[in-house]
Amino acid sequence: MYIHVFCHWCSYAGPKTELAIPAMVELNCALIGTGINHVKLLPASNDDHGGVIVDMREPVEPDFFLTMLRASMLLWRQQEKRGVWIKLPIELVNLVETAVKEGFCYHHAEPSYLMLVYWIPETPSTIPANASHRVGIGAIVWNDKRELLVVQEKIGIFRRAGVWKIPTGVVDEGEDIFMAATREVKEETGIDTEFQEILAFRQSHKSFFGKSDLFFLCFLHPKSFDIQKQELEIEAAQWMPLEEYAAQPFAKKHELFKYIDDLCLAKVDRNYAGFSPLPTTSIVNDRISYLYSNIRGLKLSSPDDHQ
């Protein structure tokens, strides 16, 4: 068997990686005696955990992909690599079946790509879990007249039920919780708000395709008061006295609605302390992340207060 092609990293004009030359040399060593003396490899880079990531971008015939995959796997086994990742954009869907038949499993998918994975060692897999949670917010917007901002929805489980509820929404990937709360209120009702605190959150399971859900109840001050409701999803929106909100039959029946009532009263009448965001820098880079904590409780013992 003789395959007259040469290392992907040499034949392409794309960026070279440190893997390039050693990989080719090692593969040629590994193949001595097999009759294969030069094989094209898959474009791969090392990850931080002893594995490799193949980021396929160029179209290739499934048969040729299979040859490259088998040669690459032979090399990676020799190199004692651990996890092998293959990222296939949806345009390269014709390669999915080949990878699966070689023993790859799905890891995760987004609309535009599929990620497959293979664990080489005999030891237990340390492949990290896929994203497991969706994150949502409920926005308690409270004005000086002891009124809540409430909406009736056109879609979802409350549609056409006449239930007045607080604005809710999904926190996007990459979005901060406090930003999501102000964004959702603005989108649904046109009201500008200032984020105050997370009063509570609820974790629930099997909420969607088997995934878990984290729902953060946020407390916000309004900065504007004229409602401009969103037409597509919102049937009606208004300011409503807390007592009227809490007196709804649905709200009396369901614990989460009762907790919203309790939390509002605790917050405005008893100075309940929730969690607020503090900017922090990441351990691994300079990116800002937000730490949510009981800031009043924390400040009592911070060095700044002892000066």
Next chain:
Amino acid sequence: MYIHVFCHWCSYAGPKTELAIPAMVELNCALIGTGINHVKLLPASNDDHGGVIVDMREPVEPDFFLTMLRASMLLWRQQEKRGVWIKLPIELVNLVETAVKEGFCYHHAEPSYLMLVYWIPETPSTIPANASHRVGIGAIVWNDKRELLVVQEKIGIFRRAGVWKIPTGVVDEGEDIFMAATREVKEETGIDTEFQEILAFRQSHKSFFGKSDLFFLCFLHPKSFDIQKQELEIEAAQWMPLEEYAAQPFAKKHELFKYIDDLCLAKVDRNYAGFSPLPTTSIVNDRISYLYSNIRGLKLSSPDDHQ
């Protein structure tokens, strides 16, 4: 064109759904004049949002799948269905390419299956987002000698760095945060604990495959004290005075380590109030979910306290 097969729901011995007969009748009506008078449909059930879910389980040739998919799509368009979902177990990987070529996108994948989706209407898609967050815990286990339970890890960014850190881990899909905290401590160190509070949490972005991350700092009381470290991932484990932990160069440099120090002192010396779990029942079923809140702050205004 004449396809001599008949409705999936009639030809199979499996459970029938409400869709079965109307679907077949409507399809036959829809196909009058096309020369197709009896077509096998994909096995589908309605969802709660005006869409349909196809749960493929039986092997089928891609060509035949294509015929069924096209006939089914014709019907669903006539019925003004919205989202069309196709769940393909990994064994049916040979059908992925066909679905994608008919315009389906990936929605999400788990090791054993791929979920594809298609939005029929002209209106903006309301297809729910994929899971966006991974959830982790850090466990502050505090004994009566003002010592923390700390470990050195064999893997990850702290490997071979000589850094003493609190036990951390990933919250599994379907697992409650407080349960994950006690589980991780037990797994890594053999110590039994009682969960007390979430002291703070941090949201960070782009932490893994573009996903976001929620990391909950939990405070726990130990119920046992003899350490039995886990061999695979843990290099060393011990009880360490808080001052010694905080004096590590790495801990002085990184904000999250400093916050752990601040939060410990606030909690034990100033009675800092974090969030604790309260069991609640779901809005849509009887399943228990946990609401995490500042329970002391909440109880002050709960009806039980006024009796």
